[in-house]
Amino acid sequence: MKNLLLIACLCVVSFANAQAFRGNGDQKFQIGASFQDNGTGINGTYDVGVGENISFGVSSTYVLGVNDDLDADFGDRFDIKARFNANLSSVIGMDELDVYPGLSFSTKNFGGHVGARYFFTDGFGVYSEMSFPIAKYDSGNLTSAEKLNNQFVFNIGASFNL
Numbered sequence: 001m002k003n004l005l006l007i008a009c010l011c012v013v014s015f016a017n018a019q020a021f022r023g024n025g026d027q028k029f030q031i032g033a034s035f036q037d038n039g040t041g042i043n044g045t046y047d048v049g050v051g052e053n054i055s056f057g058v059s060s061t062y063v064l065g066v067n068d069d070l071d072a073d074f075g076d077r078f079d080i081k082a083r084f085n086a087n088l089s090s091v092i093g094m095d096e097l098d099v100y101p102g103l104s105f106s107t108k109n110f111g112g113h114v115g116a117r118y119f120f121t122d123g124f125g126v127y128s129e130m131s132f133p134i135a136k137y138d139s140g141n142l143t144s145a146e147k148l149n150n151q152f153v154f155n156i157g158a159s160f161n162l
Contacts, residue, residue, distance in 0.1 A: 028055075029162055030117070040063070041065065096120075098118075114129070126159060129155040
């Protein structure tokens with residue numbers, strides 16, 4: 001079964017002719033899983049191209065699987081970010097792959113992220129992204145619940161062209 005799935009994926013990838021980032025007016029929606037210390041959750045992003053290699057967007061995460069010992073409320077579990085991306089697909093010369101470093105301003109911190117998305121078709125692809133805080137708004141000792149969405153986070157999921 002694993003071999004059949006691998007062969008199917010390779011066939012889809014080899015016949016793909018999708019473009020990951022088209023520039024001004026391009027819209028991407030991503031939904032996936034979020035992994036961090038003390039919790040896992042769901043992550044969604046929406047990006048709009050405003051130039052040949054520049055996009056702005058919004059990202060939101062809600063941590064679902066939190067250890068009961070943390071006593072995390074909604075404010076600790078939820079985060080929303082305004083984001084800026086430098087989309088490098090045209091720079092690296094691969095239409096199907098978009099590598100995008102960027103900066104974000106969230107309710108928890110000022111941070112950065114590095115991600116990549118690969119499109120199998122014109123409308124569907126996969127993404128992976130790593131986010132990290134550069135400057136936390138609360139510089140004191142954070143409780144474990146306050147560290148949710150205020151630490152290194154790894155996201156993986158599906159990406160869609162709109």
